[in-house]
Amino acid sequence: MSRFGRSGPPPIRDTYSLLVLNITFRTTADDLFPLFDKYGEIVDIYIPRDRRTGDSRGFAFVRYKYEDEAQKAVDRLDGRLVDGREIMVQFAKYGPNAERINKGRIVEPVPRPRGRSRSRSPRRRYRDDYRDDYQDRDYRRRSRSRSRDRYARDRYRDRDYRRRSPSRSYSPDDYKKRGRDSLSPARRSRSRSRNRSYSPDDYKRRGRDRMNGLALILCLAMHLLDGGLFSVEVV
DNA sequence: GTTGAGCGTT
Numbered sequence: 001m002s003r004f005g006r007s008g009p010p011p012i013r014d015t016y017s018l019l020v021l022n023i024t025f026r027t028t029a030d031d032l033f034p035l036f037d038k039y040g041e042i043v044d045i046y047i048p049r050d051r052r053t054g055d056s057r058g059f060a061f062v063r064y065k066y067e068d069e070a071q072k073a074v075d076r077l078d079g080r081l082v083d084g085r086e087i088m089v090q091f092a093k094y095g096p097n098a099e100r101i102n103k104g105r106i107v108e109p110v111p112r113p114r115g116r117s118r119s120r121s122p123r124r125r126y127r128d129d130y131r132d133d134y135q136d137r138d139y140r141r142r143s144r145s146r147s148r149d150r151y152a153r154d155r156y157r158d159r160d161y162r163r164r165s166p167s168r169s170y171s172p173d174d175y176k177k178r179g180r181d182s183l184s185p186a187r188r189s190r191s192r193s194r195n196r197s198y199s200p201d202d203y204k205r206r207g208r209d210r211m212n213g214l215a216l217i218l219c220l221a222m223h224l225l226d227g228g229l230f231s232v233e234v235v
Numbered sequence: 236g237t238t239g240a241g242c243g244t245t
Contacts, residue, residue: 085239
């Protein structure tokens with residue numbers, strides 16, 4: 001996704017991962033790149049998302065090639081206001097496969113459970129997404145208005161993010177504007193459902209109609225009884 | 236249209 005055109009994540013040996021917390025749910029790797037690129041050579045940017053909805057989970061990983069540059073990014077970008085929120089930038093502590101990480105760099109493969117004890121509780125560090133709290137109706141209608149294929153191109157390398165379409169491109173002005181926009185509700189797909197408002201009159205008329213129907217049936221029944229079609233002996 | 240502690244991929 002956030003890689004540079006290849007498939008799969010780029011090799012992560014000898015890279016330094018930063019964890020970027022507190023980003024907006026609509027901040028993309030494209031938004032982050034111009035910021036972080038200023039401090040060094042970026043290998044990859046990855047924004048974990050909910051696998052069902054595709055929504056951002058609100059944080060990102062930025063991988064640098066060199067430690068000092070990563071460190072510089074931490075120093076300069078930690079606490080910075082991005083899209084209206086103060087981001088937190090720090091070295092990642094865990095790798096993609098839960099490896100231990102030191103200064104953003106993998107130092108220990110995957111923590112092996114020693115012995116034969118398979119009884120170790122599964123690492124559920126993160127919220128358990130796939131549970132019943134999804135009533136399989138909500139995530140279905142989430143509009144995916146922000147295209148997801150935007151990552152699939154070698155955008156960063158070409159440094160063409162400055163002149164991209166105004167809608168999603170980065171530019172100082174854009175950045176400012178976006179910051180403002182983020183404070184006001186984003187206007188996206190305006191497929192508003194038609195106002196199915198019932199006027200009070202409608203409501204009354206409906207009630208009347210129903211009553212009339214009932215009365216009619218009642219009358220008919222009485223009439224039939226009265227007319228002796230059904231001889232009902234009352235004792 | 237919403238959320239807000241936290242550590243990731245084909």
